[in-house]
Amino acid sequence: MKNTMQSPEHGSSESPLTLTSLTEALRDQEDRLLPCVHCGFCLPACPTYVRLGDENDSPRGRLHLMKAVVEGRMSPKSKAFQTHIDRCLGCRACEPVCPSGVEYGLLLESAREVASKAGGMSFLSRALMGIMARQPWTNWFMGWARIFRWTRLPKLIARIIPKLQVLHPFRFGLAMLAATSETHLKSFTPKSSKNEKEKNDIIQVQPKGRVALLEGCVQSGLFSRVNRATERLLQVNGYEVVTVTEQGCCGALHAHGGATDSARKLAIANLKAFDSDHFDYIATNSAGCGLALKEYGHLLEHDSKHSKTAYAFSGKVRDISELLTMSNGPKVGGSIPMKVTYDAACHLCHGQGLLTEPKDLLKAIPNLEIIDLPGEEECCGGAGIYGITHGDLGVSIGEDKVNAIKNTGVDLVATANPGCIMQIGAGLILAGSTITAQHPIELLDESYRRAGYYAE
Ligand code: SF4
Ligand code: SF4
Numbered sequence: 001m002k003n004t005m006q007s008p009e010h011g012s013s014e015s016p017l018t019l020t021s022l023t024e025a026l027r028d029q030e031d032r033l034l035p036c037v038h039c040g041f042c043l044p045a046c047p048t049y050v051r052l053g054d055e056n057d058s059p060r061g062r063l064h065l066m067k068a069v070v071e072g073r074m075s076p077k078s079k080a081f082q083t084h085i086d087r088c089l090g091c092r093a094c095e096p097v098c099p100s101g102v103e104y105g106l107l108l109e110s111a112r113e114v115a116s117k118a119g120g121m122s123f124l125s126r127a128l129m130g131i132m133a134r135q136p137w138t139n140w141f142m143g144w145a146r147i148f149r150w151t152r153l154p155k156l157i158a159r160i161i162p163k164l165q166v167l168h169p170f171r172f173g174l175a176m177l178a179a180t181s182e183t184h185l186k187s188f189t190p191k192s193s194k195n196e197k198e199k200n201d202i203i204q205v206q207p208k209g210r211v212a213l214l215e216g217c218v219q220s221g222l223f224s225r226v227n228r229a230t231e232r233l234l235q236v237n238g239y240e241v242v243t244v245t246e247q248g249c250c251g252a253l254h255a256h257g258g259a260t261d262s263a264r265k266l267a268i269a270n271l272k273a274f275d276s277d278h279f280d281y282i283a284t285n286s287a288g289c290g291l292a293l294k295e296y297g298h299l300l301e302h303d304s305k306h307s308k309t310a311y312a313f314s315g316k317v318r319d320i321s322e323l324l325t326m327s328n329g330p331k332v333g334g335s336i337p338m339k340v341t342y343d344a345a346c347h348l349c350h351g352q353g354l355l356t357e358p359k360d361l362l363k364a365i366p367n368l369e370i371i372d373l374p375g376e377e378e379c380c381g382g383a384g385i386y387g388i389t390h391g392d393l394g395v396s397i398g399e400d401k402v403n404a405i406k407n408t409g410v411d412l413v414a415t416a417n418p419g420c421i422m423q424i425g426a427g428l429i430l431a432g433s434t435i436t437a438q439h440p441i442e443l444l445d446e447s448y449r450r451a452g453y454y455a456e
Contacts, residue, residue, distance in 0.1 A: 027070050029110045035100040036063050042094035042104075047379050047397050048087055056084040059094035059104055066111050076118035085115045087393065089386055090256050091379035092350035105351065106298060109255050116258030122389060124169075125257050132217050132249045133262050142221025145177060149222075154178040155429060168391040172426055176387070179425025180222040182436040184338070184412050185446045208238040209280030211323065214270075216289045217249045218418040226418075229445035230285045230320050236453050237330055239281075239323065246273035252292035253384055255299065267296045268306055276313040285320045285441055287348035287417035288384075293317040294352065319348065320441060321357035321416065329360060334450025335367040336443065339410040342370065343401070343424065343437075344377045345417035358416050361440050365447040371408045375400070380415075382423030402427035405435060414440040 042059040043049050049058035056065065065081050068074035074081055085108070092105045121129075131137045148154060155178035161171040211234055219227055231241045251266035270293075274282060284290035297311035324330040342359055349355045355377070362370055381387050381397030388394070401424060405413050413428075415421055416439055425437035448454065 029107050030070055032103045032107050033063060033067055033070065036060065036098075036102050037100050039099065041097050041099060045093040045097045047089060047091065047093065047381075048393065051393065051396060052087075054084075056080060057087055059098075059102075062088060062111070063102065063104070063107070066107060069111075069114065076114045081111075082115055082119045085111050087390070089346075089379050089381070089383040089397075091346035091383060093346065093377065093379065095350055096353075106295070109258075109260065112256065112258035113260040114258075121258065124385065124389060128385065129254050129257060129259050129262060132253055133266060135248050138217050138221065138249065142217070145222065149177055149181055152178075158426075158429060159432075165391055168395070169388045171430070172388050172391075172395075175426035175429045176422040177222075178429055179422050179437060180418075182425055182429070183438060183442070184436050185438070185442055207240060208327070209323075210240045210242060210278070211281045211283050212242050212244045212274055212279045214250060214282060214284045214286075214289055214293065215247060216284070216286050216418070218422075219286050219289070223418055223421075223439070226285055226439045226441055229439075229441050230283065232454065233320070233324060233330070233441060233444055233448065234283065236448055237324055242279065244274055248273065250289040250292045251299075252288045255292060255295075256288075256384060260299075263292075264299055264303070267292075267299055267310065268303075271296070271306060271309050271313055274313065276309070276316050279316060281323060282313065282317045283320055283323055284317065285416065285439065287319070287345035287351065288419060290317060290319045291347040291351040319352060319354055319357070319416070321348075321354060321361055324444075325357045325360045330364045330444065331448070331453075332364050332366065332451075333444060333447025334365075334452070336365050336447050336450065337367040337369075338412060339369045339371055339408075340412045340414055340443065341373040341405060341408045341410045342376060342440070343373055343380065343405070343413055343415040343420065345415055345420045346377075346379050346383075348416050349377050358414070358440050361444050362414060365443060368443065368447075371410055373408060373413070374404050380420050380423050380427075382417075382419040384419060387423045387426070398423055398427045402431055402433070406431070406433055410435060412443070413437050414443060416440055 038060060040060055046058050055061040062084055065084055069076050069081060088108055090108055094104050131141050154174040158171050158174035158178060161167050213230060215227055234241050248269050249266050251263035255263035276282060284293060294314050294317045297314040300306045300310040342362060344355055362368055379397060380401040381394045386394045387398055413424060413435060415424060415437060421437045428435050428437060
């Protein structure tokens with residue numbers, strides 16, 4: 001492994017005042033930087049370090065760069081800071097293995113904010129964040145994406161485009177869109193729950209709680225079937241589900257991409273829309289969105305007007321797998337004789353500490369054969385739009401995941417994040433595989449259909 005740790009360099013072209021404003025966010029986080037004892041336990045867990053062997057592309061190296069910026073020894077505009085902070089997947093695999101409890105994910109968001117203010121942002125990131133920040137624009141964008149997907153052209157074109165580096169973003173983007181509709185399960189829309197009366201009796205006699213579901217931008221735009229399945233599963237398992245119409249983007253893409261001000265605005269809008277006093281839980285079925293909601297308290301910790309509400313809101317956020325595995329676990333469904341494997345989305349297993357819960361949902365399905373996936377906790381290379389923007393590293397990480405999945409011999413890989421479904425699904429499509437990437441919720445929902453919980 002080469003160690004090419006770069007020497008901190010002074011930002012001589014900037015005034016101390018500019019540097020102060022740019023590094024303010026990071027300096028704010030200095031307490032979170034200090035606990036690092038440079039032990040290096042995090043290095044083997046880091047997908048970018050494992051592949052590149054460069055200390056600057058390790059968690060410890062990136063912390064070193066952040067510290068250099070905080071202490072004014074390095075310009076946030078420097079190539080080293082910009083490159084290595086950008087290359088981080090934000091997968092948080094470095095957090096659970098750190099004996100000092102360094103809060104790397106929160107530090108990364110501050111570092112990204114500093115880096116993007118100093119060096120700018122790619123056109124693609126800026127465009128996507130702009131669209132996601134405005135609900136009418138998101139609806140318009142997703143509407144056209146659905147029409148294009150319906151033509152089945154994305155899959156066809158993605159498979160015939162030559163495998164050239166320059167065409168990678170276009171080719172992979174099309175495959176990602178195609179992956180959102182790939183399924184091995186029957187498509188169905190129940191008229192109502194067959195057990196409607198029984199369901200209402202459960203809620204009235206022994207309600208488990210009143211739940212509001214975060215619809216999410218990508219989930220509602222391209223995976224509305226997963227949202228509807230989530231609602232059905234919650235109801236069958238005794239929860240009351242309430243629709244919150246004014247909700248918007250959770251801001252995860254913005255927070256992870258360095259647009260923290262936009263992320264805060266979106267968070268405040270959701271605090272108002274949800275008014276969490278009215279709910280026992282706020283449910284999510286997207287690992288990235290769920291983590292963002294659970295971190296609203298941190299995001300708004302210096303906002304005296306919203307901080308308390310944000311922490312209360314975050315305290316009520318639960319992934320769907322947490323809600324369904326509470327108490328006695330989910331109701332057992334009908335048989336699905338199929339081979340599946342489970343890939344742990346980073347922001348669920350590393351970010352939220354949920355590894356067994358999603359698998360327990362799959363275990364509630366009779367005759368479903370669950371094959372272990374080697375490296376199930378390693379990032380798939382999705383990380384927002386990393387698979388598109390980092391054609392080299394994103395592809396290499398993604399190919400390792402796709403090969404591991406293919407080697408299991410399954411029909412379907414279950415993963416609980418839309419970005420991972422799109423990244424893995426795109427890789428499978430481009431590899432000519434028939435394996436589909438789908439949400440575990442879809443499998444349990446199909447199992448309940450087979451058990452007769454829904455009237456079709
Ligand atoms: S494991 Fe934690 S303490 Fe050790 S080098 Fe990595 S971040 Fe620092
Ligand atoms: S978040 Fe992931 S890619 Fe980034 S430093 Fe940590 S382990 Fe490495």
